[in-house]
Amino acid sequence: MELNTQHIKDLYAIEQTRFEQTHQKSKAKWEAGRKNFLYGGPSHWMRRWVGGWPAYISKDSDNGYGVKLTDIDGNTYVDFCLGDSGGMYGHGHPKVVEAMVRQASIASTMMLPNEDAEWVGAELERRFGLPYWTFTTSATDANRACIRLARMVTGRKKVLVFSGCYHGTVEEAHVELNENGDVQMRNGIYHNDFPHAELSAVVEFNDIPALEAALRTGDVACVLAEPMMTNFGMIEPITGFHDALRQLTRETGTLLIIDETHTFSNGYGGYTAEHGLEPDFFVVGKSIAGGIPAAVFGATQSVAERIWQALPKVPPTVRQSAHAGFGGTLAGNALTVSVMKTVLSEVLTKENFAQMVALASELAQGVKDTIAAHGLPWHVMQVGARVEILFSPDAPRNAPDVRAGRNGDLDTLLHLYLLNRGVLITPFHNMMLMSPGTTSEDVKKHHTAFAQFAAEVTAK
Template sequence: MPISPEIRQRAEAMSAAERADFAARHPVSRRLAEEAGKHFPGGVPLHWMLDWETPFPLFVREARGSTVIDVDGHSYADFCLGDTGAMFGHSPAPVAKAIAEQAARGLTAMLPSDLTAEVGGLLSARFGLPFWQVTATASDANRAVVRWARAITGRRKVLVFDGCYHGQVEDAFVKLEGGVTKVKPSLLGQVQDIAATSVAAPFNDLDAVERLLAAGDIALVLTEPALTNTAMVLPKPGFIEGLLAAARRHGALVCLDETHTISTGPGGFTRAHDLDPDFFVLGKPVAGGLPAAVFGFTARVEGEMQRVLDTKAPGYSGIGTTLSGNMLALAAMRACLAEVMTAEAYAHMTRLAERIADGLRGELARRRLPWTVTQIGARAELVFSPRPLENGAEAAAAIDHAVERAIHLFLLNRNVLVTPFHNMTLVAPTTSEADVERLVSGFGEALSVLCGEREL
């Protein structure tokens, strides 16, 4: 059901008013943006930081726990949490302590640290896969998995899902258009036809997956357990299990990218649902927000990796960087896995995320708005659809940037941060009941304006 023209018109007016209010409240950020803009386009070191759509970037002075303080002194309840990178709060005390102590003993040496065996044991015990490698980013981890899968199987193609997100991995930049896999037009500088070696399938459609796998040329199925970087799409019961079974029947490997769905629980979606993928990827949350990632794999895959290495030509494999597995990353991972990502922390996070989901649903019901709220563990998201979404095409159709922008800016000016890309919220171990109340209350106020119940 499309959003009404009246709501969209009010959303545009709300955005204009909130942008003006933001500009008036943030003179120091404005000055820093002008100074930084002399050397960084838009005044930011990464262009994604402009996606908040404020008149100029919001500059941060401090981020601790679930609170962000900007350079103008405003304090925010943070439900963005670095778009999952800081899912366990900003600078968790055990991680900050481990980083500080390790920094005094060395950062990187292209040699394993004395924590390597312990971190490997923690990863294996938590996620169920016996073998691991460390990378600098989840993108790097996914790239490595794609290369290993092709090398092991001797096949060229990768199957991904329409609407997926796997970082900067080129193989995932495809979409379905009229039932045909095509390269996403937003991808910059691409010269090879990715659609020749990647195929897209609709999420939650096992029949479509089976047909594609039956061709016998798929090396790897790369997927998130739930689509999370578009309007959120949860898997139907049995879909991921059926996907794993179908891949095995047809000789393809499967990687579950849990960089976002680690919100599900201490062992991610994989352990919560007792799954057994060939590969498992996890990004920055595993190191408490420090740039680092891991990929795990089965003993069978490790044996095949050894076979490939024993028979390959000499030279660089295209997998890994000199910073991968550095001492600092290992120290942060050990602290995060052992002391931060606890069952108690997840119980708190999930309980408050349920409070958010229930609160948002109540605000929607009060105004009879035909939208839904989707939750997966500590992650909750407003979706502009009258029912839960089933695939990427439905997710794309449900996105309304004008209304999203209005809600985000309204909340930001009331000292609440949500992820700017869509209506996603995350709860950290440090999130409080008061933070949740501030979010739900602010959301209700935003809806009051959008529905014409009151003026700005």
């Protein structure tokens, strides 16, 4: 089924007018924000919501626990974006709120731990398998720390990433391969005079021969990878990819960092636990501390021993002990740790993940039914509690497949169309995420809006 491109543009114009009419107060706030914010809002990427400005969420609205939001124009939404995973615990969980208030009323940050740390450390090992953990204030920071440690213990300098990846603002990962297989900066990002040719290696995901060639050079300190790619369209590993990745990294003395900041949505122990991966370092961030900026990274016994050799555990009486070169004053503060305990023990539990995955299946099935009803050459992917719609008939194997299947106008229209019908999806891709507070009724709202979308785009 061929879509009429002019019709898509016409529909977009209608939706844009509708958005303007229903988001006037947000527009005024955004315009006022230009006075004091470099790009209009507290973070530069907030300008990237379709419609031209973001909906400002009302401070007075109280929708209870779940994924409902109300903006200052009175529009209500079901939130499947969930802060691009940061809100996967659901908004306003009473126990999370209670943990925040309880610890904040004692002290949020002190440079001293509180007694919840012991439980959290043990729980991280139970879930993800690695014994030694460190807290940071973001997943970016956690990735940077792992890279630093990997370089320190291997004495090598390169970091290998997969084309189309995103691991936060990690300089080494700002590269991708273009159509000719040449390395270039991703999304036109400024090179910052960073010596990418010297410090980064990049290959296509699922390309085992290219991975092997890059690792056999012997100058790669670590591979930094999501277990399946989530930031460039969802790309699943082909059968045998993870075995090859682990075998080749071991054979070449390269450390493997698995970044589960998004794929934690796979379930209780992330993709790693479900698929029996054996990373040297493990990173997870975003959702684990109830919206307080936080991430953790874990190291295996053997990697930890290499770290202690390079950076010995000296007693505090040795005043000139070496600085680790990573950290963050607020990292692992009592507020973070206590809220993390509540999120891990009461919210992102095995039982709740089961419910989230079931709802994701419900959402994916609704999308599949609509696609089939209209004979559309589209595709839906589900990994755990995460679902993505791709405007191509088949699952992509790598970044070029994703590029080939892209349809910018249709993408933008889908986002705006859903937004205008009270359904929020991640602004940078077509991804939808469930939380323990998401309900079947929320999913039905998506079903209805998506079915309407499919009917309208195929009407002419």
